[in-house]
Amino acid sequence: MGASLAAALRAVDFAxxxxxxxxxxxxxxxxxxRGWLDRGAAExxxxxxxxxxxxxxxxxxxxxxxCLQPLISARAVITDMGxxxxxxxxxxxxxxLPRFVPGHPxxxxxxxxxxxxxxxxxxxxxxxxTPREGCDPEAVAVVxxxxxxxxxxxxxxxxxxxxxxxxxxxxxxxILAFACADFLAEEAEDHDLYPxxxxxxxxxxxxxxxxxxxxxxxxxxxxVLLAPxxxxxxxxxxxxxxxxxxxxxxxxxxxxxxxRDFRETLIRETDRGEH
Amino acid sequence: MGASLAAALRAVDFAxxxxxxxxxxxxxxxxxxRGWLDRGAAExxxxxxxxxxxxxxxxxxxxxxxCLQPLISARAVITDMGxxxxxxxxxxxxxxLPRFVPGHPxxxxxxxxxxxxxxxxxxxxxxxxTPREGCDPEAVAVVxxxxxxxxxxxxxxxxxxxxxxxxxxxxxxxILAFACADFLAEEAEDHDLYPxxxxxxxxxxxxxxxxxxxxxxxxxxxxVLLAPxxxxxxxxxxxxxxxxxxxxxxxxxxxxxxxRDFRETLIRETDRGEH
Numbered sequence: 001m002g003a004s005l006a007a008a009l010r011a012v013d014f015a016x017x018x019x020x021x022x023x024x025x026x027x028x029x030x031x032x033x034r035g036w037l038d039r040g041a042a043e044x045x046x047x048x049x050x051x052x053x054x055x056x057x058x059x060x061x062x063x064x065x066x067c068l069q070p071l072i073s074a075r076a077v078i079t080d081m082g083x084x085x086x087x088x089x090x091x092x093x094x095x096x097l098p099r100f101v102p103g104h105p106x107x108x109x110x111x112x113x114x115x116x117x118x119x120x121x122x123x124x125x126x127x128x129x130t131p132r133e134g135c136d137p138e139a140v141a142v143v144x145x146x147x148x149x150x151x152x153x154x155x156x157x158x159x160x161x162x163x164x165x166x167x168x169x170x171x172x173x174x175i176l177a178f179a180c181a182d183f184l185a186e187e188a189e190d191h192d193l194y195p196x197x198x199x200x201x202x203x204x205x206x207x208x209x210x211x212x213x214x215x216x217x218x219x220x221x222x223x224v225l226l227a228p229x230x231x232x233x234x235x236x237x238x239x240x241x242x243x244x245x246x247x248x249x250x251x252x253x254x255x256x257x258x259x260r261d262f263r264e265t266l267i268r269e270t271d272r273g274e275h
Numbered sequence: 276m277g278a279s280l281a282a283a284l285r286a287v288d289f290a291x292x293x294x295x296x297x298x299x300x301x302x303x304x305x306x307x308x309r310g311w312l313d314r315g316a317a318e319x320x321x322x323x324x325x326x327x328x329x330x331x332x333x334x335x336x337x338x339x340x341x342c343l344q345p346l347i348s349a350r351a352v353i354t355d356m357g358x359x360x361x362x363x364x365x366x367x368x369x370x371x372l373p374r375f376v377p378g379h380p381x382x383x384x385x386x387x388x389x390x391x392x393x394x395x396x397x398x399x400x401x402x403x404x405t406p407r408e409g410c411d412p413e414a415v416a417v418v419x420x421x422x423x424x425x426x427x428x429x430x431x432x433x434x435x436x437x438x439x440x441x442x443x444x445x446x447x448x449x450i451l452a453f454a455c456a457d458f459l460a461e462e463a464e465d466h467d468l469y470p471x472x473x474x475x476x477x478x479x480x481x482x483x484x485x486x487x488x489x490x491x492x493x494x495x496x497x498x499v500l501l502a503p504x505x506x507x508x509x510x511x512x513x514x515x516x517x518x519x520x521x522x523x524x525x526x527x528x529x530x531x532x533x534x535r536d537f538r539e540t541l542i543r544e545t546d547r548g549e550h
Contacts, residue, residue, distance in 0.1 A: 106470070106471060106472070107473060107474075108473070128470070164466075165466060165470075168462050168471075173475065173476050174475070175512075175515055176512070177479060178530060178534040179508065179511050179534070180451060181538045182531075183511045191439075193444050195401050195403070195440075196381060196437070196440040197381070197541060197545045198383070198444070199384070200445060200448065200449070201541075203481050204448045204478070204482055205541065208534045208535060208537075209538045210531075212535060216525075216527055216528035219519055219524060219527055220522075223520070223522070227516060233512075234512055237450075237451070237505070240450055241509065244494055244498050244501060245502050249492075249495045250491075252491055254487075256453045256457075256485075258456075259460065260484055260486075262460035263456045263484045266477070266480065267484075270469050
């Protein structure tokens with residue numbers, strides 16, 4: 001995601017100088033070679049940037065903010081790209097960082113790293129910003145301008161609203177896909193199930209290819225909202241199982257029809273133009 | 276699926292005459308207009324075909340076979356495209372139809388009907404045939420030749436093996452996706468969750484766009500094998516929930532990593548060339 005943002009900002013000539021900071025020198029070398037970065041660095045120097053964008057797993061962010069605080073100038077704007085907003089917003093408030101603007105681009109893919117990066121990743125995608133009360137409006141405007149420059153739509157909302165919504169629309173489906181792949185892995189140990197796999201399962205499990213550390217952090221950061229969603233989904237699934245065993249196939253058909261209707265609405269409501 | 280097969284057979288000039296039978300005259304008219312069918316009909320006439328392919332929901336097939344039996348000649352070969360093989364194979368055996376060859380193309384999409392048809396649908400896709408003992412080998416050879424003519428790979432196995440494998444690789448994921456869409460539909464009644472929907476959820480829910488009647492029939496026909504798979508998956512999901520509540524994020528990370536590994540194996544093992 002960081003490399004994609006660098007590529008996208010470079011493509012629209014948003015910044016005169018883009019520095020990438022990563023613990024992996026090969027990632028940095030590749031991003032420099034492709035022209036997305038002016039240079040790579042192992043760590044941020046003092047007064048090094050007007051805008052700092054954090055693109056790490058969310059668990060690393062509170063400590064990272066604490067490390068950054070003495071290094072950045074008072075005028076630097078900081079934002080992030082994490083999938084959970086409450087904890088990082090709280091950390092920024094405790095550190096008195098009024099120019100930190102929590103952000104989350106609803107974009108990305110199961111692959112990560114600069115080899116999977118795309119300058120078009122954010123075009124027509126929603127980026128959610130969740131500034132707290134007391135957040136500097138000028139910092140919010142800077143971050144909004146950055147995202148709009150790379151073609152994204154900016155939505156400003158509350159961190160709690162964001163975290164609850166993504167628990168349903170993103171975190172729950174990831175858990176379901178991880179659990180399904182994990183479950184099928186055991187079945188595949190005893191049976192050759194690969195000939196019976198179609199495109200449906202492949203699409204369904206695409207998000208199970210996501211980074212395990214990133215998703216551990218997401219689960220940890222959003223556990224309080226994710227756990228009840230998971231329980232409620234499990235109850236729904238158990239009801240399907242009871243209908244199956246009881247032979248109540250008419251009620252299953254009715255639920256499938258409701259599901260299909262919702263999926264059609266979802267496609268229509270989120271059709272912002274495909275890449 | 277029926278229209279796609281007609282289109283594919285026409286494209287390779289497999290048959291001198293292709294007749295489509297459907298209760299919807301508009302579907303037939305479209306398939307005739309596109310040149311896939313020589314003509315459409317509301318019902319099968321006596322001695323009407325060398326090969327009869329059933330492309331209805333699986334629940335309709337046993338009765339359909341019983342209706343067909345007096346109409347078809349002794350030399351006609353019958354096959355089907357249903358997702359569950361045990362019940363239809365059993366029905367054919369009870370009707371003494373040794374030239375019925377149960378089949379299941381592992382292909383298709385969530386959309387159905389001739390407007391969604393594609394002559395390339397079966398290219399490099401697996402078609403599973405599950406002839407019973409006593410099935411005429413010449414009939415199996417005819418059905419195999421038909422599928423190979425449209426570019427598919429034919430796998431011959433036991434109906435019980437097929438039904439157990441697809442319970443895991445197809446029917447369970449469909450149930451999970453239907454249940455997720457059904458669950459999110461209620462959340463969407465109270466909250467505007469669409470801005471928070473990314474490509475991950477859209478791919479994950481693609482199979483929830485499938486036909487409710489077809490999937491009611493699949494659930495009914497394969498309930499005995501699907502129910503325990505659903506229970507076992509539910510237990511896996513409950514274990515994820517317990518880890519989430521207990522704060523055992525290291526074990527979640529380990530499961531996610533196992534899931535990702537399996538998904539990578541799955542992609543590699545099932546990469547038969549994409550459309």
